[in-house]
Amino acid sequence: MSSRSATVPGLGMLRETGKLFALGLDISRGLFQRPFQLREFIQQAWFIASVTILPTALVAIPFGAIISLQFGSLASQLGAESYTGAGSVLATVQQAAPLVTALLVAGAGGSAICADIGARTIREEIDAMEVLGVSAVQRLIVPRVLACMLVAVLLNGMVSVIGVLGGYFFNVVLQGGTPGAYLASFSALAQLPDLWVGEIKALIFGFLAAVVASYRGLNPPPGPKGVGDAVNQSVVITFLLLFVVNVVMTLIYLQLVPPKLG
Amino acid sequence: MGAEVVIEGLTKSFGKQAIWRDVTLNLPPGEVSVMLGPSGTGKSVFLKSMIGLLKPDKGKCEINGTDIVRCSERKLYETRKLFGVLFQDGALFGSMNLYDNVAFPLREHTKKSETEVRKIVLEKLELTGLSGAEDKLPGEISGGMRKRAGLARALVLDPEIILCDEPDSGLDPVRTAYLSQLLIDLNAQIDATILIVTHNINLARTVPDNIGMLFRKELVMFGPREVLLTSDEPVVEQFLNGRRLGPIGMSEEKDSAQMALEQEQADAGHHDGSTEDLRGIVPQLQPTPGLPERQGAIRRKDRVVQVLHTLPEPAREGIIASLTPEERRHYGIPEPAVTAGGRTQVQGNLPAGDVADLPGSPAWPSAEQSAPTQPLRPRRGGA
Numbered sequence: 001m002s003s004r005s006a007t008v009p010g011l012g013m014l015r016e017t018g019k020l021f022a023l024g025l026d027i028s029r030g031l032f033q034r035p036f037q038l039r040e041f042i043q044q045a046w047f048i049a050s051v052t053i054l055p056t057a058l059v060a061i062p063f064g065a066i067i068s069l070q071f072g073s074l075a076s077q078l079g080a081e082s083y084t085g086a087g088s089v090l091a092t093v094q095q096a097a098p099l100v101t102a103l104l105v106a107g108a109g110g111s112a113i114c115a116d117i118g119a120r121t122i123r124e125e126i127d128a129m130e131v132l133g134v135s136a137v138q139r140l141i142v143p144r145v146l147a148c149m150l151v152a153v154l155l156n157g158m159v160s161v162i163g164v165l166g167g168y169f170f171n172v173v174l175q176g177g178t179p180g181a182y183l184a185s186f187s188a189l190a191q192l193p194d195l196w197v198g199e200i201k202a203l204i205f206g207f208l209a210a211v212v213a214s215y216r217g218l219n220p221p222p223g224p225k226g227v228g229d230a231v232n233q234s235v236v237i238t239f240l241l242l243f244v245v246n247v248v249m250t251l252i253y254l255q256l257v258p259p260k261l262g
Numbered sequence: 263m264g265a266e267v268v269i270e271g272l273t274k275s276f277g278k279q280a281i282w283r284d285v286t287l288n289l290p291p292g293e294v295s296v297m298l299g300p301s302g303t304g305k306s307v308f309l310k311s312m313i314g315l316l317k318p319d320k321g322k323c324e325i326n327g328t329d330i331v332r333c334s335e336r337k338l339y340e341t342r343k344l345f346g347v348l349f350q351d352g353a354l355f356g357s358m359n360l361y362d363n364v365a366f367p368l369r370e371h372t373k374k375s376e377t378e379v380r381k382i383v384l385e386k387l388e389l390t391g392l393s394g395a396e397d398k399l400p401g402e403i404s405g406g407m408r409k410r411a412g413l414a415r416a417l418v419l420d421p422e423i424i425l426c427d428e429p430d431s432g433l434d435p436v437r438t439a440y441l442s443q444l445l446i447d448l449n450a451q452i453d454a455t456i457l458i459v460t461h462n463i464n465l466a467r468t469v470p471d472n473i474g475m476l477f478r479k480e481l482v483m484f485g486p487r488e489v490l491l492t493s494d495e496p497v498v499e500q501f502l503n504g505r506r507l508g509p510i511g512m513s514e515e516k517d518s519a520q521m522a523l524e525q526e527q528a529d530a531g532h533h534d535g536s537t538e539d540l541r542g543i544v545p546q547l548q549p550t551p552g553l554p555e556r557q558g559a560i561r562r563k564d565r566v567v568q569v570l571h572t573l574p575e576p577a578r579e580g581i582i583a584s585l586t587p588e589e590r591r592h593y594g595i596p597e598p599a600v601t602a603g604g605r606t607q608v609q610g611n612l613p614a615g616d617v618a619d620l621p622g623s624p625a626w627p628s629a630e631q632s633a634p635t636q637p638l639r640p641r642r643g644g645a
Contacts, residue, residue, distance in 0.1 A: 119356075120355075123351065124349050124350075124351065127315050128353035130342070131313050131342055132342070132343075132366065132371075133367075133370075
């Protein structure tokens, strides 16, 4: 098998991708297997939340602001100031919030997971656990993936609120928009599914970030430097995946859910 | 009784590089075996393949009838509960203290109450000499302690098979001796099948019932300890004596030019690294007095005597010499002829009547197993 990988370019990459998907499937199956590792889950959720909450909040404010400012100035050029609220809120809730959340969950939480699992792998702890008849996926990975998903969903809510408030502040205070028009256009064009899709995206991004981090952590290149490389790769791979998946999900959403016409 | 491990035609390679080919051996239930081999011959890979951590390319590895190579994942996890594995560095969980590390398998696999867990854990920690270190994290203790803690963890589930990956590396000779004794005592108590991967010659000479050796991508030999210890196979001889002279080189193999050069230097009086010829059969380590007899050793005797005629001459003599006259009569083996071997001579010279009126002769049948040669010693001076 491996002798062919040297001759056919790209086969190695395909194999890695296949293994990643296999791990994803194992994890999905593990989500429903008992016993559930509640303790590990709570510890990990707490840990991921603690490393992501502050950076996310700090990123959310300027992110809401730039969207609001950009959209506000464009709208005023077109003479559609009254729709600034709708535009910036929708952009924030549907796109910016899940992406910001995912980038931070991947960057702060995923890298920590990858480093932790990677270090355990090279120290043979994972092997030892497997040999003791305990599935490492079930015992270590599943709680982490669930924790990532939960934290991503919760963070997404926080980013949405902070982003919308920040956008409101910058539009109303700095660009001289009218509060009433901002809110009115918002409720005219936004609908509940917009929030749902944002949350579903966050859920899936959280899952992806954790699966990629765990995969790289379980299969690091040899040696301590390998763990460093694995962490690096896991963050890069997650970012790439997130943007691709985001495009696909946005397309599907726009096809499936008809826009609300004010 | 420990589980039997049957390995047939096991082959493993990483990419194009073959690690070992066609390894066939049989770990008899309840016996202690040692796998020797120069560094880098895939001994650890062999261990990992046995427990299904690595997937061999070909062959089978049956444990109690389950083929580890091909069974379902559920079955694999079930079978692994039979194993206790001691990894090279102990492989303790870095985030847990020693107590939790040792308690981990109990908490995962049994429904024991916390008081029962505590009792077992403290007992195993005591056994490995770690009492009082329960609260330490693996990062805070020495390598030797980590190793012993790893052994304690491997033992809590009373495994049927114990695999030790270089139990002696990083341990001083005294601790290694204690560890060897511990393994033999364990074997006497729970009758587990034990496989030790090592390159410690002293351990290999005194501990196991069977010895195997991996070299040049294959199993050079595997069999009763007497066979390998008396073998004149160049690789085995070189390895046992720790000499530079021979087929094993600094990198795994040596070319003939290098070999010739070294031979020349040695002939000219250059030291070849060895001290004395360590080959030959030395008495095997016995369980601490007071412990039950090793069932594995008894079964082994039956097994070895059956194949006695197929073994090479020196090994056969060694085995016969290690039997007590009582056992020889039981197996119908004639008293050995007087040979050059020192131990054989001592036993051969003893008149049969002398043996019968040894001190405490009513207790003789039970004492003979735990120390077969001991009762003869005081007599040696007199005879």
